[in-house]
Amino acid sequence: MKAWGAAAVERHEIEVFLALAEELHFRRTSERLGLAQGRVSQTIKKLERRIGVPLFERTSRRVALTPTGRQLREDLLPVHQQLLRAVDRAVAMGRGITGVLRVGYSSPMVAEVLLKAADVFRDRYPDCAVEVQEVQLSDPFGPLRGGRLDLQVTEHPVDEPDLTLGPVVISEPRVLMVPAGHRFARRASVSLEDLAEATLIPVAGDVPQYWLDHHYPRRTPRGVPVAHGQAATYWTEIMNLVGLEGGVSPACKDAERYYARPDVAWVPFRDAPTVDYGFVWPATTENARVRAFVDTVRAL
Template structure:
């Protein structure tokens, strides 16, 4: 059934008058008659009883009307909801952040949106280390500011908003802790803590590589699920942690030294969202986050 046939049938079933139906559809009476006849040919029987004085539904017409009306209303409501979601930026936007510097950008963006879009409330929450994309996929987050790279076919991403150098968190008594800087080749001299959870292989290799750039194997240390657990093990000499420079500021603690790398690529952070749900609210937040990150 074509959409124009459906609309025409339901309107005529309501009005029971070709003239009023034509007016509501902004068509000629002849066109309305053609649409009805085309649908009746498709069905294989008359849907309306027509005389020179009145129009009435046949029994088959009443059956078709009763079957179609609920679905037609549901389709209209679904389209209306989708349109409102796409155009509107009211409601609640759930935003995740993976590190304290990312959280600061998220907070600044949320404050800016409170002024520019007062109908949009922003709720923020930390992204679990052990499940970097799970809450986003479940719809618990609408967008999140997190480490790159992200190589997930169902997730979209924006440009890098923040970069920072990498450091090695290591027990204060370890020989590497006295260095002014370490190299990636030095990782072969200490076990690296790994992450236990729903983490992609490429993500894990970024945070806990198995070999140095020169091909030397890197021993695996215990698996952790959060930063506090990781630093407790580091302080206890159970392994080292490959981390970002902010960790020395936000997670300073006795027994842990933070040594910068001389040759590691910086870590980039950017916004990630479900590719199928790039809504107006998400786009508004992305613009606010870019301004917050660049100071523009």
């Protein structure tokens, strides 16, 4: 395919030139483009012959742009980026990656990831808007089943016949939130067996029993009963029931960054599974928008 200019420069020559102008290293450029190093060198020499002047200064130690090379890069880079955006946009429209994609999350760590991915996604697919919103733990799948969300990232386990389970996005160590004055707060770590010595604060609402059993067990691994206290509908209620009422509740380690308070201590578990957050979406509504956004998050 012939491209810009009276010199009839090939498009692949432009791509090789821009990659080398960024990397300033022939081996890294060849690896980046999936080309043999000799092919990169030949392409640059051919381009320089077309233009009539050197574009790079080459020594045994370094590769640098000449003044002409710098000017050519400044002129070509925005044109090349515009071309790529145009192609991406055409592909996106062909695949149906348009309209509005509504994505849910149940924790602030996940929100960070999704918001960053949304920025990248909007840049790549400008005809598809992304709306990111919180999902309450007390109704983890209601917005998906009600059509208010297209997909979400939520805590595992998920075992719902009408929902498709996608890849894990975040995996975090599990900790136990305890009152700051509790004897557990003075320990370096706690065990799942220690839950028998405390009152566990569970989540209330339309939550699957298997999910509750996983995060808020009624018995320890050895079969010792675990007392349950008042159930909470919102995360802030859990924090209050721990800090002010003396209960305990599991959480992921990174949650402390967002919810730290002086009356709550965060003690690591030494034998508990990680808290895993993964994609889930209705099995009947998977589409190109969903797949493209999942791929964007995985790439990040």
